[in-house]
Amino acid sequence: MSILELNDVSYSYDGLKCVLTDLTWGFEESRLYAVTGRSGAGKTTLLSLLAGLTNPTGGAVLFNGHDLATLDRYRYRSHDVGVVFQSFNLLPHLTAVENVELGMRASGKRIDHRRDHAMALLDKVGLDESLATRRVLKLSGGEQQRVAIARALSYDPKVILADEPTGNLDLATQNDIVSMLGDLADEGKCVIVVTHSPEVVDCVDEVYRLKAEAVKPKKTRRRNQTAIEGSSGQPSDVES
Amino acid sequence: MPFISGFLEVACSPGSMLILTNAWKSLTRSLGRNLLLFLIVACIAGAASVALAIKSSASEAEESGRESLTITATIGLDRQKLMEDATSQTNTTDTAEGRPNFQGVFSSYPDLTLDELKTYAAKDSVQDFLYSGSISVDTTGDIEPVSTQSATSTGDSTASTDTSTDQFDPVNGFPGGSGGSGGNFGSGGPVSFGGRSMGDLQVTGYGSESAMTGFVSGTQSIVSGAMIDLMRADNECLISDEFAAYNSLSVGDTVTVANPAALEETYTVTIAGIYHDDQASAQSDGGMIFSTSQDSANRLIVSYPTLQSISDESQAQATTTTDQMGQEISTGLVATISSTYVFASPENYDTFTTQVREDGLGEAYSVTSTDLDSYQASLVPLNNLVSFANTLLLVVLGVGGVVLVAIAMLTIRERKYEVGVLTAIGISKPKVALQLVVEMFLVVVFGLVAGLGIGAAASVPVADHLLESQVAAQIAQEESVETNFGRPGGGIAASQGMPSMGGGGFSNVFGQNAVSYLDQINATLDWNVILHMAGIGLGLALVASLVSIVFVMRYEPLSILANRS
Numbered sequence A: 001m002s003i004l005e006l007n008d009v010s011y012s013y014d015g016l017k018c019v020l021t022d023l024t025w026g027f028e029e030s031r032l033y034a035v036t037g038r039s040g041a042g043k044t045t046l047l048s049l050l051a052g053l054t055n056p057t058g059g060a061v062l063f064n065g066h067d068l069a070t071l072d073r074y075r076y077r078s079h080d081v082g083v084v085f086q087s088f089n090l091l092p093h094l095t096a097v098e099n100v101e102l103g104m105r106a107s108g109k110r111i112d113h114r115r116d117h118a119m120a121l122l123d124k125v126g127l128d129e130s131l132a133t134r135r136v137l138k139l140s141g142g143e144q145q146r147v148a149i150a151r152a153l154s155y156d157p158k159v160i161l162a163d164e165p166t167g168n169l170d171l172a173t174q175n176d177i178v179s180m181l182g183d184l185a186d187e188g189k190c191v192i193v194v195t196h197s198p199e200v201v202d203c204v205d206e207v208y209r210l211k212a213e214a215v216k217p218k219k220t221r222r223r224n225q226t227a228i229e230g231s232s233g234q235p236s237d238v239e240s
Numbered sequence B: 001m002p003f004i005s006g007f008l009e010v011a012c013s014p015g016s017m018l019i020l021t022n023a024w025k026s027l028t029r030s031l032g033r034n035l036l037l038f039l040i041v042a043c044i045a046g047a048a049s050v051a052l053a054i055k056s057s058a059s060e061a062e063e064s065g066r067e068s069l070t071i072t073a074t075i076g077l078d079r080q081k082l083m084e085d086a087t088s089q090t091n092t093t094d095t096a097e098g099r100p101n102f103q104g105v106f107s108s109y110p111d112l113t114l115d116e117l118k119t120y121a122a123k124d125s126v127q128d129f130l131y132s133g134s135i136s137v138d139t140t141g142d143i144e145p146v147s148t149q150s151a152t153s154t155g156d157s158t159a160s161t162d163t164s165t166d167q168f169d170p171v172n173g174f175p176g177g178s179g180g181s182g183g184n185f186g187s188g189g190p191v192s193f194g195g196r197s198m199g200d201l202q203v204t205g206y207g208s209e210s211a212m213t214g215f216v217s218g219t220q221s222i223v224s225g226a227m228i229d230l231m232r233a234d235n236e237c238l239i240s241d242e243f244a245a246y247n248s249l250s251v252g253d254t255v256t257v258a259n260p261a262a263l264e265e266t267y268t269v270t271i272a273g274i275y276h277d278d279q280a281s282a283q284s285d286g287g288m289i290f291s292t293s294q295d296s297a298n299r300l301i302v303s304y305p306t307l308q309s310i311s312d313e314s315q316a317q318a319t320t321t322t323d324q325m326g327q328e329i330s331t332g333l334v335a336t337i338s339s340t341y342v343f344a345s346p347e348n349y350d351t352f353t354t355q356v357r358e359d360g361l362g363e364a365y366s367v368t369s370t371d372l373d374s375y376q377a378s379l380v381p382l383n384n385l386v387s388f389a390n391t392l393l394l395v396v397l398g399v400g401g402v403v404l405v406a407i408a409m410l411t412i413r414e415r416k417y418e419v420g421v422l423t424a425i426g427i428s429k430p431k432v433a434l435q436l437v438v439e440m441f442l443v444v445v446f447g448l449v450a451g452l453g454i455g456a457a458a459s460v461p462v463a464d465h466l467l468e469s470q471v472a473a474q475i476a477q478e479e480s481v482e483t484n485f486g487r488p489g490g491g492i493a494a495s496q497g498m499p500s501m502g503g504g505g506f507s508n509v510f511g512q513n514a515v516s517y518l519d520q521i522n523a524t525l526d527w528n529v530i531l532h533m534a535g536i537g538l539g540l541a542l543v544a545s546l547v548s549i550v551f552v553m554r555y556e557p558l559s560i561l562a563n564r565s
Helices: A043-051 A072-081 A094-108 A114-124 A140-153 A170-187 A198-203 B002-012 B014-027 B033-070 B079-090 B102-107 B112-121 B213-217 B241-246 B280-286 B303-315 B346-358 B369-377 B380-414 B416-424 B429-484 B490-495 B527-554 B559-565
Strands: A002-013 A017-028 A031-036 A058-063 A083-085 A159-163 A189-194 A208-209 A226-229 B069-078 B128-138 B191-193 B196-197 B201-206 B220-227 B236-240 B254-259 B262-277 B301-303 B320-322 B326-329 B336-343 B363-370
Touching: A002 A043, A017 A031, A017 A043, A017 A058, A017 A189, A031 A043, A031 A170, A043 A083, A043 A159, A043 A189, A072 A083, A072 A094, A094 A114, A094 A140, A094 B014, A114 A140, A140 A159, A140 A170, A159 A170, A170 A189, A170 A198, A226 B559, B014 B033, B014 B346, B014 B429, B033 B303, B033 B429, B033 B527, B069 B128, B069 B346, B069 B369, B112 B128, B112 B336, B112 B346, B128 B303, B128 B346, B201 B303, B220 B241, B236 B241, B236 B527, B241 B262, B241 B326, B262 B301, B262 B303, B262 B559, B301 B303, B336 B346, B346 B363, B346 B369, B369 B380, B380 B416, B380 B429, B416 B429, B416 B559, B429 B527
Parallel strands: A031 A189, A031 A208, A083 A159, A159 A189, A208 A226, B201 B301, B236 B262
Antiparallel strands: A002 A017, A002 A058, B069 B336, B069 B363, B128 B201, B128 B254, B128 B336, B191 B196, B220 B262, B236 B301, B254 B262, B320 B326
């Protein structure tokens, strides 16, 4: 059963510019998904819908079978879904570890030894103690990316959404991150990655494209990888 | 108001620790911005606390001044009103001279008798009633009035040196002829002052010790003998040490005085005590004295019953003549009553003025209190200072409020991204708004404390300096007015009190008529000011926070973060 579903979802800005049209996709736990598409195809909009940052103008986004529009979306964001934003969205006046701790506190979940847990997470994404205690403004883009990932994982959400999580990383780190996301899927989480990267696409279980293009992964992380097409609202991007 | 209930719910929820932690971190990590805000709040609070301290202390000073103020008042003929009435009636009944007969008008309203005055004194509003009477008498025999002038008149007016010149002689009186009786005013008979004869000595009878203001204030004191009994008509008197020395008198001796209008009518009083008057010499040296009886050294102090018995006896022997104007003149000695009502508070004075009117005091008589007027005049610089403090407070709060709101608006715009991030990771808008409110309140509290410190240090010297300036400005203004009237420097000097002629009342013991400006206030910060400042701080923080709340509630995380991206 899908933990997260798009049920005939459409989205248009200001009721005019239709970005997504009639998407019906499902996302299950223990699987790693990739959402791809050209720039402007609506990938980030789709991620925002899945993250509960906005509501669809048509259809519904269902979490565990419940329409997100009817749920407390603040609780959903802080508790059930971890989002790695494309621009990281870290608080610059806090250190890396404090940003991670903020995610824990915002979730309201009882987490013992928050500082230790946060440090462990940062270590897991490849940031040592000296980097963890620096303000994020003093970290590189790749390091900030890792902090954002650590924050998304900090309160153990059921769904992980990542918008170009490897966009600022070198190839070696990219592989580490993808591997880590795969591990999270193995741990039972539903991991959805919005990406342009063919390397990432090659490693996921399923790929959703916002164009009607046939997808043939060059290599598969999982044997049962499938490609599912969806349509964006932009006719030029729609491939049927 | 779901938003307010949401706010309260958030404030009381376990997430409040998150809010406090975030707020504190934000405060400590954005020191520059918060330091600026802190300084602005401290300046506003400092200036406001000084203004409030001035207002509070001025109010206290005025209140305590009013509480400690002893009001004295007199009831007398309102001559100005009578003259105005007479003038308005003259339009239809002109006299031959073309002006109203003021003398006739005045004589139709006799002075209030002591009994009448005592009736009014019985009111609850009156704290004390002081009265005295005085008559002017001539010396007899070897007794002479104390005089520092070279040409001294004798007790026997006929023995005085005749002067036929028309020059003014301060001792012998105004020019006008020779053979002046009593050596004082006019010629050809007893000097008449207000229709009564002026003698060499003044006999003053007091009804109570409190009316003996010289003794009460300490300027006069018994140096020999004993105090007379003010309740008895025992013909005992007190004389001044100067008079005693001048005439080689001592306690137990007698002094015989005569009616200036009927020299054969004499009265003898026994000296029970001799008193010293600190001001006697100073007054006689400095002032222009028309009669030796005006010199306080030439005053015989008796009990009012003694004075009354002399007056009664004189009235019994009096003869009456008619002058050229057709008015009857009696040779009988009539005591001039001087009375003063004392009130514990200005409110009692107001009550009294109403009560006496209800009891039938005619419109021709007025109740006046010079010391109440003086007190109100003394508050002018203080009132100016309070007015300045009010203006300062309004300007500071107005400008400060606008600046705070402007900074809050700039800050929230600057922190738009932060708001977007916090809401995107699932912190609700009320929590984010509450965090900003907490930050603002923390800064305001710190600024308020610092401002109160500044106010505590600055309020006293600033208030003293400002009040001093106000007093100086007021004095300068009065001096300028006096100078314009050709009385250089007269403003304050004049208000320091000239020796009064006649009755005069008892104002000198309860505060001179001069305007003595209230020039000291204790503008320290008290709880009242601190509570006011807390209220002001709360108000400022609320106004500034309101901006944050409105902005936060309008922001949508997606649009913030999308714009950022």
